[in-house]
Amino acid sequence: MGTVSRMYDNYGDAVAVVRDLEAADVPHRDISLVANEHAHGRDAVEAEGAEPTSRTGTGAGVGAAAGGVIGLLTGLGIMAIPGVGPLVAAGWLATMLAGAATGAAAGGVVGALTGAGVHRDEAEVYEEGIRRGSTLVSVRGNDADIPRIEAILDRRPSRNWRERRDEYAAGGWAPTR
Secondary structure, three states: OEEEEEEOHHHHHHHHHHHHHHOOOOOOEEEEEEEEEEOOOOHHHHOOOOOOOOOOOOOOOOOOOOOOOOOHHHHHHHEEEEEOOEEEEEHHHHHHHHHHHOOOOHHHOOOOHHHOOOHHHHHHHHHHHHOOOEEEEEEOOOOOOOOHHHHHHOOOOEHHHHHHHHHHHHHHOOOOO
């Protein structure tokens, strides 16, 4: 089992990728979406009515039960993660973050991603990207399914985490260790 992640500068692109993954029969339980509550483009997506949200509060009902024909996006909830702030999240990663929000786990986004096998350097960039308004889509899959998942994730413009790390570093950012 591997984990593949992409960071999107536009929330609408991330939502479209999640829908494409669902249409390709990637199980809801293996897809996650995480953004800060003011993610770039989120207001436009909500204004179009394209995002069913639950607004259920800190970690309540986030993603874990979003299955069947309802879809991952109906499990979106808002939670506060120390050091990152209020997040809109759904899926397996949201479940891990909900544990961090209640003190059951440490490390926030970085801890959840590294626990899923993402390298720490990459996870730190994703956390900073979320803080700055990008949206993360992270998908778990069997090794045989990873190329298909990557092809779907790459249908929309995403940012290479290494290039983004270099941009952040040029602006004075350094990961906290």
